[in-house]
Amino acid sequence: MTDNIPVSSHLTAGGTIAASLGDVRGRVSVNQPLGARSWFRVGGPAECLFQPADTDDLVAAMQRLSPEIPVTTLGACSNVIIRDGGIPGLVIRLGGAFAGIEVDGNGLIVGGAALDATVAETSAAKGLGGLEFLAGIPGSIGGAVRMNAGAYGSDMAAVLDWAEIVSRDGTLLHLEASALRFGYRRSALPDGAVVVRARLRGVPTEQGVVSGRIAEIRTAREGSQPVRARTGGSTFRNPSPDISDMKAWQLVDAAGCRGLTIGGAQISEKHCNFMLNTGNATAADLEVLGEEVRKRVLEKSGVNLQWEIKRIGLKAPETKGEAA
Incomplete structure (x- = not known):
């Protein structure tokens, strides 16, 4: 229910939070509007928004940040409602530096900001099956890992080998899929942790077959949603x-x-x-x-x-x- 949600008056600590991050290389902004970033096009501002330049930049910022400051990570903002009073504390949004996709044997190593649909398209181009379901999920890989996103007969638990995360205290961790203890639309990813990379395993498959499956998923989604x-x-x-x-x-x-x-x-x-x-x-x-x-x-x-x-x-x- 909504009765016990704290009510916002003013988000006033953004400047202090920004200063505490130190000499980061990424972009920092205070009271940054978020509504236009959300698929719903609603919501208040981020008290302090940080878009890290790379993983090292994120690690350094998290290590400097006071443990009392809440941390929220936003991806594609597809499966989220940002409340009208805004988000207190530090909001982290990963940019292009975290959107890379590379082939790794019979799998893909993908950045936390890589869009699910782009990962599916890349898997088709590289002749890797098993990741087609991502074409039907709006969002990015970081969010998909956190919530064990799934559709059309598969989910992240079925394809994830490992995830690389930055913990709330700024530690870079390599977690095997078993450590995430996936359940239906949930994982054991720690609060405040940010998924920066993940490895998804595929199955060698003819490009045309994978592309055909993706087309079927998109047609089904278009017709029903x-x-x-x-x-x-x-x-x-x-x-x-x-x-x-x-x-x-x-x-x-x-x-x-x-x-x-x-x-x-x-x-x-x-x-x-x-x-x-x-x-x-x-x-x-x-x-x-x-x-x-x-x-x-x-x-x-x-x-x-x-x-x-x-x-x-x-x-x-x-x-x-x-x-x-």
Whole structure:
């Protein structure tokens, strides 16, 4: 629920945080707007935004940063709601220096900022199968590792060999996949850690076969999801089979929530496990809508849906909107 989310008044420590990073080579900005970076196009500013020049720059900054300062990592901002009050502390966003992709035997070593779809396309070009599912996941590899992203019959747990991370205290760590203890849409990646590289294993496959699978995934996604709207991907996790044999979208639909609207936020008519910003939504609209859907599903089916979209930051002093 949203009741216990801290309320933002002003983010005032950005300059102090920026100064504490020392002589970094990357870009640092204070009270940097984030809404335009989000797929939902909502959200407040980052108190202090840091875009490191490379891994060494990130390590040095994290080592200097006071342990009291919260750290949030943003990737492609696809499966996230940034709350209207903004994100306190240090926000890290990896840029082009972390988006590299290189062939490594029958696998790919990819940067944390590499886009999932680009990784899929590269795997096709190099004749490596098994990574096609990434074409159906909006986002970047760092976020995919953290949440064990998956679609179309596979997930990161099935293809990850290892991940290289920078921990909250600035230690560069090499973690085998087993150390991440993957579960459904989750991993044991430590809080504040940043994924900078990962190795994904593939299977030698004819280029045309891989490209054909990717095309099929994209066609299926285009036909069933509101891919051209302001959305954030799947809103709720599918319940485990021992709780319900229905998928999240089926539960939402059965509760009469298809097309449900609060403020500028709406449950998609095309796929009702997707929320939309119809043009003037706030983050509060989206979050209140999601909680209303959870309430109605619980009343209808007894299933307590869990958010898949990550909600981060502080809420603004006021929220708006009523269900329609």
